[in-house]
Amino acid sequence: MAMIPKTRLKRPLALVAAASATAIAALLLGGCSVEWMNLQPARELAEQAKPPGEVYAGWRVYQDKCAQCHGAEPLGTSRAPNLVIRLRDIGPQRFASLVLTRYDFSLPGMPPRSDAPIPDALIDEVVARKAGDIAMPAWQGEPRVNAHIMDLYAYLSARAQGTQGPGRPAP
Numbered sequence: 001m002a003m004i005p006k007t008r009l010k011r012p013l014a015l016v017a018a019a020s021a022t023a024i025a026a027l028l029l030g031g032c033s034v035e036w037m038n039l040q041p042a043r044e045l046a047e048q049a050k051p052p053g054e055v056y057a058g059w060r061v062y063q064d065k066c067a068q069c070h071g072a073e074p075l076g077t078s079r080a081p082n083l084v085i086r087l088r089d090i091g092p093q094r095f096a097s098l099v100l101t102r103y104d105f106s107l108p109g110m111p112p113r114s115d116a117p118i119p120d121a122l123i124d125e126v127v128a129r130k131a132g133d134i135a136m137p138a139w140q141g142e143p144r145v146n147a148h149i150m151d152l153y154a155y156l157s158a159r160a161q162g163t164q165g166p167g168r169p170a171p
Contacts, residue, residue, distance in 0.1 A: 042109055053149075053151040053153055053155075055158050056169045057151035057154075058150075058153065058155025059169050061151060062074065062156070065139065067144065070082075073166050073167075074156055074159055074161075080136075083159070083160070084159050085160070087121045087157055088161070089161045092150060095156075095157075096134070096149050099145065099152070100138060100139055100140040100146065100149060101138050102136055155169070
């Protein structure tokens, strides 16, 4: 039987080993680059972290229904508070509850935020600014606010968190 010189055996084994190591490294690094390049999980997490609703639609509702009291920017006026500060610690459920159902009257002989029923005639006087002071109307019966309450929250929350600056947001 013929003997193969040892130097001839070492060369193919070294080439096979080098090729195998290269292939394994390529597979490992290739797998990493696929994971690194897959931005979908990051996008999904960012989307879940966003408040519900659409910022631009909320800005439009704000301009139509809220700006006359709170100002063109939600920074407050002499008639209404700064919503940028107020919304830093309010979640979507509390916000919807405050906007849709809260009446906070300051009426003679009646403590603020009283749970006592308020006569319709007295409400009419307050609305006409003949008696008392209305701090925040309930918007439950207003179809546009009702339909876009989470959009309004998205806009005001984005302003409060600093992810939306002053002015008109991009549609």
